Amino acid sequence: MSAVTWSPTKSGQRYADVPEAEKRALFEEVKSDPRYPDFLYGCYECGICVSACPSARFYDFSPRVIAQALAREDVDRFYEILMEDIWNCAQCFSCVRCPRGNNPGGLVTLMREVAVRHGLERAQQALQGYSRVIYKIMLKGNQVSPDMLQPDFFPDWGPWVREFSRNMAAWRKAIPVDTLRNVTDAAWRTDDKTLRELYRIWFETGNMEVIREVDEGLYELLVEIMEEELEAGS
Amino acid sequence: MSEQMIPLTEIREKKARGVRPSPEEAPHPDLREELFELEARGELIVQRVPEPYVEVTTKFGRTKKVPIDHLWHHKSCGQCGHIPGYTTSILWLNRQFGIDYLDPTDQTSCTGWNYYASATSNAVAQLLVMCRNFAAAYETGYYPLIHCGTSYGHYKELREQLVHHKELRDQVRRVLDKLGKPLVVPEEIVHYSEWVHVMRHRIAERQVIDMRGITACVHPACHYYKIVAEDAIYDPDIYGGQRTATVTALLQALGITVADYSTWFDCCGFGFRHILVQRDFTRSFAVLRKIEVMKDEANPDMTVTHDTGCVTTLDKSQFAARAHQRRVGVPVLADSQVAALAMGAHPFRVLQLHWHSTDWRPLLEKLGIDWQKYWAEFEEDLAAIERGEKPGLTWEDAEQPIAMR
Ligand code: SF4
Ligand code: SF4
Numbered sequence: 001m002s003a004v005t006w007s008p009t010k011s012g013q014r015y016a017d018v019p020e021a022e023k024r025a026l027f028e029e030v031k032s033d034p035r036y037p038d039f040l041y042g043c044y045e046c047g048i049c050v051s052a053c054p055s056a057r058f059y060d061f062s063p064r065v066i067a068q069a070l071a072r073e074d075v076d077r078f079y080e081i082l083m084e085d086i087w088n089c090a091q092c093f094s095c096v097r098c099p100r101g102n103n104p105g106g107l108v109t110l111m112r113e114v115a116v117r118h119g120l121e122r123a124q125q126a127l128q129g130y131s132r133v134i135y136k137i138m139l140k141g142n143q144v145s146p147d148m149l150q151p152d153f154f155p156d157w158g159p160w161v162r163e164f165s166r167n168m169a170a171w172r173k174a175i176p177v178d179t180l181r182n183v184t185d186a187a188w189r190t191d192d193k194t195l196r197e198l199y200r201i202w203f204e205t206g207n208m209e210v211i212r213e214v215d216e217g218l219y220e221l222l223v224e225i226m227e228e229e230l231e232a233g234s
Numbered sequence: 235m236s237e238q239m240i241p242l243t244e245i246r247e248k249k250a251r252g253v254r255p256s257p258e259e260a261p262h263p264d265l266r267e268e269l270f271e272l273e274a275r276g277e278l279i280v281q282r283v284p285e286p287y288v289e290v291t292t293k294f295g296r297t298k299k300v301p302i303d304h305l306w307h308h309k310s311c312g313q314c315g316h317i318p319g320y321t322t323s324i325l326w327l328n329r330q331f332g333i334d335y336l337d338p339t340d341q342t343s344c345t346g347w348n349y350y351a352s353a354t355s356n357a358v359a360q361l362l363v364m365c366r367n368f369a370a371a372y373e374t375g376y377y378p379l380i381h382c383g384t385s386y387g388h389y390k391e392l393r394e395q396l397v398h399h400k401e402l403r404d405q406v407r408r409v410l411d412k413l414g415k416p417l418v419v420p421e422e423i424v425h426y427s428e429w430v431h432v433m434r435h436r437i438a439e440r441q442v443i444d445m446r447g448i449t450a451c452v453h454p455a456c457h458y459y460k461i462v463a464e465d466a467i468y469d470p471d472i473y474g475g476q477r478t479a480t481v482t483a484l485l486q487a488l489g490i491t492v493a494d495y496s497t498w499f500d501c502c503g504f505g506f507r508h509i510l511v512q513r514d515f516t517r518s519f520a521v522l523r524k525i526e527v528m529k530d531e532a533n534p535d536m537t538v539t540h541d542t543g544c545v546t547t548l549d550k551s552q553f554a555a556r557a558h559q560r561r562v563g564v565p566v567l568a569d570s571q572v573a574a575l576a577m578g579a580h581p582f583r584v585l586q587l588h589w590h591s592t593d594w595r596p597l598l599e600k601l602g603i604d605w606q607k608y609w610a611e612f613e614e615d616l617a618a619i620e621r622g623e624k625p626g627l628t629w630e631d632a633e634q635p636i637a638m639r
Contacts, residue, residue, distance in 0.1 A: 034399050035357065054501050054519050090505035090515075091350035092456040093387070096463070101261065112353030127352050129511035134354055141342025143311040144510075156513060158553035160591035170616045173626035175318045176583065177325055179309070179337050181626045187315030191339045197366055197413050198342050204409045205359035214354055 015079050023079040026118070030070075030078075030110050039106040043067040049095035049104055059088040063095040063104030070107060086111045087126040119213035131218050134211065138222050141198050142187040146172055196233045199226040252474035260294035260464050268397045269419055277403060278417040281372050283424075288432040290467045293478075298465065299422055300432045301379075305335045306371040310382035311343040313542035317549075319586030320542055321381060322632070323574035324426050326584045329629060330577060331436065340370040346388035347543075351506030357395060358405045364392050365406055369415040379426050383541030386425040387457030390465055393419060425458060427480045427540035428467055430569050434487040442578040442637035443601055446489040448535045450572075451528040451564075452481045453548065455541035456501045481540050481569045488576045493532030497523050502539070502547040509547060520551035521560050529561045536565045536597050538572055545590075552592045565594040578635025581605055582612035583627055608636065 015023070030036065049063040050056045056063065066085070069077035089108040096103050115123040127134070137143050151162045164171065168184055175181050179188040202208050203226070212219040257264070273280045283299040292298050307325065314321045328335045345363045349355045371378040380386040396403055396419065407417050430437070459466035459478045469479035472486075477498070485492050503519030505512070525548065528534055539545055545568050552562040567575075571585050581587050581603065587594050588609075598605040615631065618624050 033357075034401060035395060038395075038398070052499065054503060054505070054523070055515075057523070058515050058518060087507070090501060090503070090508060090519075092501035092505070093460045094456060094499065094501055096460055109350070109353060113356060116353045123353075126507075127354070130352050130507055133510060134348065134352060137343070137345055137348040141345070142315065143343060143345070143347040144313060144315060146315050149316065154550075156517065156554040157550045158591055160550075160553070164589070167616075170619050171588070173619050174583070174612070174615055175322060175586065176627045176629045176632040177318065177322050177337060179339055180315070180318050180321065183315075187311070187313075187343070188309050188341075189339050190342060194340045194342060194370070197415075198363070200413060201359060201362045201366065201409060204412065205356060205362060205405075207355055207359045210354050210356065214352075 013076060015076070015083065018079060020075065023075040026082060026114055027070075027073070027075045027078045029114050029117075030107075033110050033113075035106065036110060039103040039110070040067060040070055041101050043071050043102065044100055046099065049098050049102070052094035052097055053104075054090050054092060054094065055088045059085075061085055061088045063089075066104045066107055067098075067100075067102050082111050082115055083120070083122050086115065087122075116210055116214050124214055127214055131215055134215070135218060135222065136186075138202060138211070139195070139225060140186040141190055141195060145184065145186050147184045192229070192233065196230055199230055202226070249474060252470035253468075253476055254470055255294045255475075257294055257296045260296065262464060264296060265394060265397055266421060269393075269421070272397065272403075278419055279372070281368070281377065281418050281420045283421050284377050290428065290432060291469065293459075293464050293466055293468045296464065298428075298467070300424055300428045301377045302429070302432065303333050304376050305333065305379040305429070306374060306376035307335060307337050308341060308367060308371070308378045308380045308382075308385065309343070310385065310542045311345075311347045313347075313546055314381060317542060317545050317568070317586070317589050319571055319584065319589060320545060320568045322584050322586055323568065323570040323579060324381065324430075326574050326579055326632065327430070327433070327437070327570065327577070329633065330440070330635075331433070334376075336374055336376045338370065338374070340374075341367055344382070344385035344388050346384050347506055349388070350384070351510075357392075357402060358409075360388070361392050361396055361402060361406045362409050364389050365396075365410060365417055365419075366413065366415060368418045368420060369410070371420075372416065372418040377424075378420055379424055379429055381426050381542070383425065383455035383458040384543060386423060387461035389423050390462035393423060394462060423465065425480075425540070427458070427484075427569050430484055430540075430573055431467055431480045434484040434573075437484070437573045437577060438487040438489075441488060441576045442635060443576050443603065444489070445576055445601065447600060448597075449491045449493050449532065450485050451493055451495050451532050451534040451537045452485065452498070453502060453524065453537055453539040453544055454478050454481065454498065455539055455544050458540060481538055484569050484573060485538060488572070490572075493528075493534055495528045495531040497527045500524060502544040503551065504543040504547045509543070513551075516547055517551045517554055520547050521555040521562060524548060525552060525555075525564055526561045528564060534564060535600060536567055536572075536594075538567055538569055540569050542568075549590050549592050563593065565592050565597050566590065567594075575601075578637040580611075580632060580636055581608050583615070583632040588612075603636075
């Protein structure tokens, strides 16, 4: 994929070589989500969402254009947004102050889900640096853990990170909360039974298949550990 | 001035009256009524808010019950692992008031961070994580108190989906059956800052640190009041009822001056995936749109918020900005930490301030707290742990307020 960024002034013809039917099918998948009618009612083009949107300030990104493109069923624009914009959204939902009742951030979530479900190359790229968080959440039920705070990963957080990683073991013991004390590979202590219930949820809801689409290696790793745990607990 | 213009006095008078909306004006029907209807049809169980509770007013004038006791502490996504004083302070407050609480191990995070950051989950999986946690709380008889702004907002969003989409409910029930868990939804989804809010006068009664010389800016967490906006606490006496009252009302009750700044509505810049893999966005937003604006317009001694992600973002983003001569240097605390500090909680054993990177020392000095003394105590704790004399800090070590020793 080229590194060219999408612009609201573009014509919507940047992916002219992609068959219309392919774009339409992806759009229909977003549209058929049961949440879609709760997230989009139409658009006044008032721009209120844009004025509240942090990503609109720092990227070439517009929640208004997303609502517009979807409301008009402009599948060319939709496809551009799917390929180039969705990962810039900060999911802050400031845009829900929309007077029309739209939820552009929610529409982005649905589009991200479709991008991931189809293993679109752009989604895989966007999530490349994110796999350790996915690994953590799937296995531990926490997104981040103290042992992820390493100076090479967070150099811009200052010498504090080095100080912390050096003292992590002692600092974590010096927390009076029972479930937090001395836990470093998760945010708090979770029962094995609870984690096994979580694993069953991931399998039962097709979530493991979602992971397979975005990162096959990660999927193999997770499945092996989870299946072993489930067997041990049964 | 043209004759058509509204006189300033009239505008001022209108503003002074504040906003007093009625429940009938709310854009969405009361979800609780729909929940009770589903319960009557045998589709799910509604966990009732236990007594004692306090009734508060939400954005469109509905009342919401906030429980005071019998709380099941639903911890955060792991971000509370990076600023543990957030959680420690909440539980310390519970203990100071003799509240019966549970710090469960049968809990996962809401996994909402993963969902918002990467979409490597789906609506049914998210609903099931929520319902499994709610069932775990229900089985203990304690009521869930949600520590994180995102978990709280996400659960409200999911609760709405659960109520409005039968096909999702059916899918959720099918998997819960396999796990041997009931489908339970709490009558109210309650954020910990709402608990702090209803406790604020009791907290102020036991205040031992004079905070009247302090000025604070408040950052209201997006996922607290933007997702399902109707469920956040509002008060006509706070910002004329136009912004959420949580955090601000606590600070005022403690005698702190709350200073306004123009970008209060902006998010902190967390962005879920951005804070981990696109931190240039997070840093720029946190510094340029929040910290510098606060500094220029209010020059506060601290900024106070009520979400683990917001504390982390605003706190950690300030370091690199210093190299660019940006106007930074505002300590960032959670409301639970400020409340605990006011009641004399130990700055390190309870507030765990050593996990914060923006310099908090000037704030403690302004409050007349000899932080060197308490840091020396804490270093002795750490040394005793290192020597193997004690396995770790316990509540016994942390319980006593500093001013009472
Ligand atoms: S949720 Fe996304 S689109 Fe909406 S305001 Fe936030 S960054 Fe912008
Ligand atoms: S606020 Fe709503 S109606 Fe206005 S431009 Fe944005 S999506 Fe359209």
